[in-house]
Amino acid sequence: MLREAVRDITTSFGPDYFREKARKGEKTNELWNALASQGYLGVNLPAAYGGGGCGIGELAIVCEELGAQGCPLLLLIVSPAICGTILARFGTDEQQEKWLPRLASGEDRMAFAITEPDAGSNSHHISTTATRDGDIYRLNGQKYYISGVDEAEAILVVARTGVDEKTGQGRLSLFVVDKETAGLTFELIPVEITAPEKQFTLFFDNAEVPADHLIGTEGDGLRQVFHGLNPERITGAALANGLGIYALEKGAQYAKERQVWGTPIGTHQGVAHPLAEAKIEIELARLMTQKAAWLYDNDQDAGEAANMAKYAAAEAGLKALNQAIQVHGGNGMASEYNLAHLWGMTRLLRIAPVSREMILNFVSRHSLDLPRSY
Amino acid sequence: MNIVVLVKQIPDPAGPSELEDDYTLDRNCKLILDESDSYGVEIALQLRETSGGGEVTLVSMAPNKEVSGIRTALAMGAEKAILVTDDALSGADALTTAKVLAKAIERAGDYDLVIGATESTDGYVGTVPAAIAELLGLPSVTFAKKIEVQEGKIVVQRQTEAGYDLIEAPLPAMISVTAGVVEPRYPSFKGIMAAKKKPCDIIGVSDLGLDVSAGWGQEILSVEDAPARAAGEKIEDDGESYLKIVEFLENKKII
Numbered sequence: 001m002l003r004e005a006v007r008d009i010t011t012s013f014g015p016d017y018f019r020e021k022a023r024k025g026e027k028t029n030e031l032w033n034a035l036a037s038q039g040y041l042g043v044n045l046p047a048a049y050g051g052g053g054c055g056i057g058e059l060a061i062v063c064e065e066l067g068a069q070g071c072p073l074l075l076l077i078v079s080p081a082i083c084g085t086i087l088a089r090f091g092t093d094e095q096q097e098k099w100l101p102r103l104a105s106g107e108d109r110m111a112f113a114i115t116e117p118d119a120g121s122n123s124h125h126i127s128t129t130a131t132r133d134g135d136i137y138r139l140n141g142q143k144y145y146i147s148g149v150d151e152a153e154a155i156l157v158v159a160r161t162g163v164d165e166k167t168g169q170g171r172l173s174l175f176v177v178d179k180e181t182a183g184l185t186f187e188l189i190p191v192e193i194t195a196p197e198k199q200f201t202l203f204f205d206n207a208e209v210p211a212d213h214l215i216g217t218e219g220d221g222l223r224q225v226f227h228g229l230n231p232e233r234i235t236g237a238a239l240a241n242g243l244g245i246y247a248l249e250k251g252a253q254y255a256k257e258r259q260v261w262g263t264p265i266g267t268h269q270g271v272a273h274p275l276a277e278a279k280i281e282i283e284l285a286r287l288m289t290q291k292a293a294w295l296y297d298n299d300q301d302a303g304e305a306a307n308m309a310k311y312a313a314a315e316a317g318l319k320a321l322n323q324a325i326q327v328h329g330g331n332g333m334a335s336e337y338n339l340a341h342l343w344g345m346t347r348l349l350r351i352a353p354v355s356r357e358m359i360l361n362f363v364s365r366h367s368l369d370l371p372r373s374y
Numbered sequence: 375m376n377i378v379v380l381v382k383q384i385p386d387p388a389g390p391s392e393l394e395d396d397y398t399l400d401r402n403c404k405l406i407l408d409e410s411d412s413y414g415v416e417i418a419l420q421l422r423e424t425s426g427g428g429e430v431t432l433v434s435m436a437p438n439k440e441v442s443g444i445r446t447a448l449a450m451g452a453e454k455a456i457l458v459t460d461d462a463l464s465g466a467d468a469l470t471t472a473k474v475l476a477k478a479i480e481r482a483g484d485y486d487l488v489i490g491a492t493e494s495t496d497g498y499v500g501t502v503p504a505a506i507a508e509l510l511g512l513p514s515v516t517f518a519k520k521i522e523v524q525e526g527k528i529v530v531q532r533q534t535e536a537g538y539d540l541i542e543a544p545l546p547a548m549i550s551v552t553a554g555v556v557e558p559r560y561p562s563f564k565g566i567m568a569a570k571k572k573p574c575d576i577i578g579v580s581d582l583g584l585d586v587s588a589g590w591g592q593e594i595l596s597v598e599d600a601p602a603r604a605a606g607e608k609i610e611d612d613g614e615s616y617l618k619i620v621e622f623l624e625n626k627k628i629i
């Protein structure tokens with residue numbers, strides 16, 4: 001019923017709405033607010049703070065269904081999935097009281113800043129520093145490819161607060177940084193993704209963050225981040241699966257209707273079989289996504305499953321969209337068929353939130369116990 | 375105020391449908407809330423909210439203990455439900471359905487109002503609300519597009535071809551509401567979660583003290599496809615064709 005409810009709300013907006021808003025550089029706030037007002041953006045957050053009291057499995061359903069209706073909302077992966085999870089788990093009472101009700105209601109959004117120009121997937125080498133100075137921390141450094149900073153109230157920032165003397169690796173800590181903080185500036189990164197969410201570079205120049213904006217214990221950031229990254233991968237996978245479902249439905253519909261030599265083009269196996277393959281791969285990816293969500297929600301190690309789900313979903317989603325465009329011939333590129341504009345985001349999901357290559361590294365090393373390459 | 379809403383659970387009209395050997399609709403599939411009943415649910419919830427108290431009780435009759443559609447209406451905000459499910463009712467006609475629903479309504483306790491749709495989306499018979507009113511001895515107001523509750527009575531705008539009639543009836547009463555008169559709310563996530571725990575009393579025909587073993591006075595002898603739509607009339611535009619369109623619409627009483 002959750003799926004149907006999200007579908008009903010989302011179809012009242014539809015893919016035309018999404019594409020036109022994104023093309024104009026506008027936000028899809030009407031859709032966001034419609035979902036928010038009925039409680040669908042905070043389904044995974046604690047009921048005591050106005051959330052739905054359920055888990056990542058439920059949030060993944062919301063993400064998948066938004067994708068399946070051609071309205072992928074990227075910030076769901078960031079605000080409730082990463083930031084909400086970390087705050088609910090490690091935030092102080094004050095931080096939880098301040099932020100969780102606002103994230104759960106969708107009234108406020110929180111961005112997440114980990115990636116840096118010189119430390120892409122290597123979180124240990126984060127160079128943004130936070131130095132304690134009395135009641136404040138001073139943040140210095142740079143982050144990039146941070147989604148939705150313009151529409152967020154605050155940013156969850158991963159910074160280095162020290163160095164582990166044994167390993168030489170950075171000790172990380174998490175901070176909730178208000179967007180209006182003096183010393184924090186941000187710049188748009190133009191990207192070829194048709195989406196309402198924009199990408200930004202952040203500059204911290206002696207940005208003063210109150211010490212009580214530190215999440216949990218100083219130096220515990222890496223462990224905290226990992227709790228947020230599995231939900232990110234699972235909901236990212238769900239979004240990719242949803243986009244694949246959307247593309248396949250359109251591709252199959254067109255293949256049934258389009259006639260060139262007196263029969264629907266879907267009669268030809270050259271058209272039908274690639275769609276069937278994509279369908280199989282999407283369903284397999286959905287199953288792995290559900291497994292990962294179940295493991296996560298039941299406090300079991302979800303790392304391997306979340307990585308595999310994200311890998312499979314991104315591959316399957318892209319293949320489905322690719323084939324749906326191919327089936328449409330020239331129409332696949334026409335705006336009114338609402339397919340090609342989703343290419344950027346679907347392609348992005350192969351790179352982010354974690355690249356397919358990093359997942360293959362993970363699986364090689366952790367699942368197959370092969371020697372590490374880096 | 376306490377309101378009973380009749381909700382029918384039907385096969386998804388968007389999906390393929392099959393007929394049973396007796397030409398009635400095969401309902402052994404997932405059933406959903408009939409959209410035409412979602413308006414009655416919405417009106418009931420609004421009337422309850424305006425009155426400041428009371429309960430909205432759903433009454434439904436469906437095979438296989440089906441509750442999917444009921445859960446949707448509970449998620450919208452109704453308090454509880456009564457479902458009559460019994461193999462003996464397979465293929466029941468409209469009068470039998472009305473008798474069953476009337477008995478189930480009596481089980482719902484004290485009520486001020488019973489609301490139904492004007493007709494279901496799968497059967498389109500449209501006699502059940504009036505039959506229930508007769509069986510329960512209630513005033514029957516059909517095709518309501520707006521309902522206002524005043525002291526001990528309702529004032530209803532009844533849709534007509536030309537406009538609407540203004541009708542007053544004492545409470546309790548039976549009302550059928552037309553589709554599209556209100557915007558049914560989307561269930562909230564909390565509503566969906568709460569609906570799982572709301573009571574749904576699932577009962578059979580014998581629990582209602584009814585005996586339907588004699589069957590009913592209706593048998594479907596044959597079913598034919600709806601006639602194919604005839605080719606329309608083509609009007610060549612000679613600069614005056616709008617007059618013909620206006621005439622056509624006037625003949626149809628559309629304008």
